[in-house]
Amino acid sequence: MKQLDIFTLQESELKIKLPPGRPTLLTSDLVLLIIEDIKKKKMSNIAIMQKHNVKQRTFYRIRKGDYSHLLQEAIEISVDNFSLQLTDE
Numbered sequence: 001m002k003q004l005d006i007f008t009l010q011e012s013e014l015k016i017k018l019p020p021g022r023p024t025l026l027t028s029d030l031v032l033l034i035i036e037d038i039k040k041k042k043m044s045n046i047a048i049m050q051k052h053n054v055k056q057r058t059f060y061r062i063r064k065g066d067y068s069h070l071l072q073e074a075i076e077i078s079v080d081n082f083s084l085q086l087t088d089e
Contacts, residue, residue, distance in 0.1 A: 026054075026067065026070065028071070028073040028074035028077065029074055030052060030054075031062055031067050031070040031071050031074060032071060032074035032075070032078075033052060034048060034052055034054065034062050034063075035062065035071060037051070037052075038063060045059065045063075
């Protein structure tokens with residue numbers, strides 16, 4: 001029988017990565033789209049919730065800024081993918 005020596009294991013081997021709860025269906029792209037719709041002010045809050053299929057509580061948490069980390073992630077991704085092409089026209 002092999003004995004486990006916890007003092008020689010790396011830190012990454014000791015941690016078990018389990019999600020802390022129910023996985024979220026909310027993505028950074030979805031948060032960005034909802035924020036854009038809120039800023040346009042052409043749709044009601046209820047219409048935005050129905051369009052993006054989010055619950056009222058989630059919508060107001062996005063609007064309040066609780067998911068600003070996902071918004072920042074979406075902005076960073078869009079900046080990384082942005083490019084300008086020079087044309088002769």
